[in-house]
Each structure stands twice: as structure tokens, then as C-alpha cells.
Amino acid sequence: MSLKERIEQVEARIRRACEASGRKRDEVNIVAVTKYVSTAETAAVLDAGLKHIGENRIEVAAPKWEALEGRGVWHFIGSLQTRKVKDVIDKFEYIHSLDRMSLAAELEKRCAAAGITVKVFVQVNISGEDSKSGISPEEAPDFLRALSEYRHLKIVGLMTMAPFEAEPEETRPVFRDLRNLRDKLNDLAVTKEPLTELSMGMSNDFEIAVQEGATWVRLGSLLVGKGEEES
Numbered sequence: 564m565s566l567k568e569r570i571e572q573v574e575a576r577i578r579r580a581c582e583a584s585g586r587k588r589d590e591v592n593i594v595a596v597t598k599y600v601s602t603a604e605t606a607a608v609l610d611a612g613l614k615h616i617g618e619n620r621i622e623v624a625a626p627k628w629e630a631l632e633g634r635g636v637w638h639f640i641g642s643l644q645t646r647k648v649k650d651v652i653d654k655f656e657y658i659h660s661l662d663r664m665s666l667a668a669e670l671e672k673r674c675a676a677a678g679i680t681v682k683v684f685v686q687v688n689i690s691g692e693d694s695k696s697g698i699s700p701e702e703a704p705d706f707l708r709a710l711s712e713y714r715h716l717k718i719v720g721l722m723t724m725a726p727f728e729a730e731p732e733e734t735r736p737v738f739r740d741l742r743n744l745r746d747k748l749n750d751l752a753v754t755k756e757p758l759t760e761l762s763m764g765m766s767n768d769f770e771i772a773v774q775e776g777a778t779w780v781r782l783g784s785l786l787v788g789k790g791e792e793e794s
């Protein structure tokens with residue numbers, strides 16, 4: 564299948580998931596996860612009209628970003644080592660994986676020095692699996708209150724990863740819990756501005772995530788492909 568066909572299919576599926584849950588299509592943004600593919604294929608994604616690019620390793624992303632001269636809006640979606648923050652903040656407008664206070668402190672320090680603001684999602688480990696990063700839901704109120712002190716971080720919302728399930732429907736409680744947590748944090752008014760965004764849903768489970776309120780889905784293998792052998 565060509566990239567154009569894959570985009571069309573994903574579009575149709577997002578539309579259907581929106582219709583099924585009474586949502587508007589324009590409430591859902593697509594991050595095209597290009598971590599598996601080359602610079603040329605990443606360029607093709609931008610040429611096809613997708614705007615948001617997701618990468619999870621700075622070593623892989625930086626040469627692409629340079630080659631593409633910063634075209635697109637870049638989202639850092641992987642676990643971020645504190646010492647790599649300085650290389651990330653000048654390229655990525657969004658960070659989906661803020662999962663600890665030490666990382667927030669470094670982001671604040673580096674962004675303040677550079678005179679920029681970065682948009683962040685706090686990653687929450689809803690499923691509680693050991694293999695998943697993220698703060699626990701119980702920690703979230705205090706964590707977000709503390710983050711609000713950082714003037715160079717714009718906290719836009721929450722992110723989670725669901726366990727891989729052969730039956731995607733089984734991921735629904737994870738996504739629902741993230742949405743409920745976002746709403747609870749807004750009721751508690753832990754941040755200066757309400758949290759609007761939910762980054763949740765990947766190739767295997769994005770329709771369920773959309774039905775449960777995702778505003779950003781992160782799609783790699785299904786949308787962009789897994790690399791040259793497949794295209």
C-alpha cells in the first residue's frame with residue numbers, strides 16, 4: 564500500500580471512531596511516528612500533508628531534522644535522558660514523555676536559558692506495568708502542581724501507552740482512566756490553565772483511544788510504515 568493509501572485508510576478509521584463517539588474530526592491530531600523510516604520517507608510524510616512528526620531517539624531524529632531544515636512540527640515521544648535535553652529543546656515543540664521532576668527541572672533550566680517554551684505532556688503509567696514509564700495516577704496532582712511553577716514549560720495534557728492487546732477493545736479502560744484523570748486534575752485546578760490534551764493511541768489501538776477522547780494519536784507502523792522493506 565502506498566503512503567497516500569495508508570493516510571486515507573487511517574483518516575477513514577479516525578472519522579468513523581469520531582462518529583461512533585460523537586466527536587468532531589478536528590479534535591484529533593495525528594503524530595506521524597517516523598522512528599522506523601529514513602529521512603527521505605520522513606520527507607514524503609511531510610509532502611503528503613502530515614505536519615506532526617514523532618521521534619523517540621535524538622540520535623536518529625537530529626540528522627533528519629537537519630536534513631529537513633526543521634520542516635514540520637516535531638514531537639519527542641520516547642524516554643528522554645536528562646543529559647540529552649539540550650539537544651532536544653531547540654528542535655522539538657512538544658515532549659510527550661515528561662515522567663520525573665529532575666527532567667522537568669532540566670527542561671526548565673535549558674528552556675529559560677534559550678528563551679523558549681516547550682509544550683509538555685506528563686506521561687502517566689495507567690496500566691501499572693513495570694515496563695512502562697510514567698508517574699502513577701496517585702502522584703499526578705502533586706506532580707502537576709509542582710510543574711506549574713516552571714514558567715518555560717507549557718503543560719498541555721497527559722500521555723499514556725496502553726499494553727499491547729491482541730484484542731484492542733481491552734485497552735479501553737486505560738484510555739478512559741487517563742481521560743478521567745485529566746478531568747479530575749482540572750477539577751482540582753492543579754495547573755494554571757486547564758489540561759486540554761490527551762496523547763494516547765498507537766497503530767494497534769488508536770480507534771479505541773479516539774473514542775475515549777484522544778486529541779493526539781501517535782501512529783508509526785500502520786501509517787508511516789516500518790521501513791524500506793515494506794514500502
Ligand SMILES: *Cc1c(COP(=O)(O)O)cnc(C)c1O
Binds near residue numbers: 596598766782783784
Ligand atoms: C513507536 C511509538 C509509537 C508508534 O507505534 P506504532 O505501534 O508503530 O504506531 C507511538 N508512541 C510511542 C511512545 C512510540 O515509541
